[in-house]
Amino acid sequence: MFCPKCGSVLLPKKEGSRKSLVCSCGYKSSNVEKTKITETVTKKEKEVEVIEKKVNILPKTKVKCEKCGHKTAFFWTVQTRAGDEPETKFLKCEKCGHIWRDYD
């Protein structure tokens, strides 16, 4: 964030429960919270993108989808609890995207 008046870098300043950005020239901005929200949204979108990419590189297995009858699905395993339980296998239909758990 830069000062719109003089172009210097704005410094964060806490005033009680409110946060604001101040400049050495006396300029004061109070839109810190707004900026933070925008950053969080951008991060979440990126995370979703990463998950989507991960699904596309997952290994495939020959299994019948109970929803559409397609015979190929992506699969991955998730360790549900600390070590004492076996991994849970998840399957995602390649065709319709249906996700289900695989109980051996």
Ligand SMILES: [Zn+2]
């Ligand atoms: Zn300034």
Ligand SMILES: [Zn+2]
């Ligand atoms: Zn399916």
